Amino acid sequence: MANLEVPRELREEAKAHDMYLHPIDKDTYELFFGPQHMATENFSIILKMDGNRVEKAIVNPGFLHRGFEKLAEQRPYFTNIALLLRICVPESDVPENIYSMAVDEIVGWEVPERAIWIRTVVLEMARLSAWMFWIMGFGNEIGLYTAGQWAAAYRERFMRLYEELTGGRVYHIYTVPGGVRRDIPGDKWLRQLRDTVEYLKGKLKDFDEILFDNYIMFERTEGVGVMDKKFALKHAVTGPNLRAVGVPYDVRKDDPYYLYDQLDFEVPVLKEGDSLARVLVRRYEMEQDLYILEQLLDMGPPSGPYMVQDARLKALPRFKPPAGEAYAHVESTKGDFGAFVVSDGTHKPYRVHVRGPSQSHGVTVLEELLKGARLADVPVILKTLDNCPPDIDR
């Protein structure tokens, strides 16, 4: 290592930016983790390592920045749906819904009951397929590949249901301001959804045996990346990560939207705040989501129109809501996902700001939790926080 020659100017410049281009001393070195690494999903962390331990971590986002907020200001209201849903790929229905809810509030539309029911079902389906996607990533991280492959296969069932409902598998462009784009295909689709729910309920036991009740998972996650209640609140951590430190905050209970105040479900809370608690909270939530979908199917879709009846919808590109602003948020698998929409009375939104849950737990929290972790724990912490890089970059 001693022969590693770096030009003096380059070394000084790097040093001015708080980086070192060569081993700092015998044991300390700098490691660029991602964005090409599988575990990081287009995300990069610069780690300062001391042997096997992380001494300092610097989050380095920006690899997924596509300027959605600027683009949204240059498009008519309804066109923006096809743009904003690309923010979060595993559950693309969430950005659609928050944006539509905010526009509904600005216009003052009362969304028909049937559309509300369909939107609730779609959001719960999105949550379940996002859990499957998460198991896929997390299972791979700790070496339990079988669970990941099963989850990918079960997610396919939801993809098929989505394809029949909306025409798209991953990106649906289905929820629009005022309702949904088209009606549910019929009773056969509802039967298929119920079959899928029943099937997954059985398969959850298999997941327990292979992943959630597995010795390897406990060994890898217990006591890793611990945060406490005060730290989590000050850093605006939301979703399962917050519930794993003992705060029972769930948007579906605390700021009810759609049909959630009529549904009966529990908010699982654990106190430990380590990676294991975060994993187990997600496991319990999966069960609750299946239970919610079952209740919704028992309720059945109310009759009536699936889109609000308004003459302005005949000329969509020139559709103008009144001036105003609204903030809407929903509970996604990553946490509290929100959209702030400002209208100045023209046919394009004046400003759209999306609150990605990973923006709070993916930057400062991640940097704090990685301090002192082993190198092998880095992907585990990243995955149990459920960091979704496009939330940060947008």
Place this chain on the structure above:
Amino acid sequence: MDMNEKPKVEEKVQEEATVEEKPTLPDTKEGKLVKALLEKAPYAEGEVIRERRIKFIVPADRIHEFLELASEKFEMLMQISVVDWLKEGQFEVNYQLWSVSESVHAFVKTRVPRDEAKLPTVMDIWPVAETYEREAHEFFGIIFEGNPRLGPFILEPREYEKHPLRKDFNMLSYVKEIYGEDFDRYDESKTNYVI
């Protein structure tokens, strides 16, 4: 639907605009929250938007003081959104707070001039503000005094100090400047361009 029929929503909005009544705080948990905060901070204006949504307007020089008071009830800072009001020459900075104990979302709005946009950092109240302030600084050029990490965050170094989310930043001409001949789809004579 009958095309000649006037939409109901428009009428409602017009009615609300004509009636100017003095805002009174309702006797709900939202109204009580606003009242309690305004008693401690008489320089601010507050109102209840609807159930679980409240709003405050605070002068920029007292924003830190106000947010410190608000942080007793509002445990989480959900995000800092900036709106660029170009015609008025001002940035509107929205601090969006959430109270876990009360289940209320609060907007705290303040305005700063566009050419000299400076605000104190709120990292000492909510450490997560560091990330939001870095974003607001990069995209709008607002300086948060006391935040040590204001610098390149998401954008590439060549885009730094350009502040792309400002309303006077023309994205298309910037792209043309960077990519030149390769970007031949853009025709400057066209107005109302949709890519």
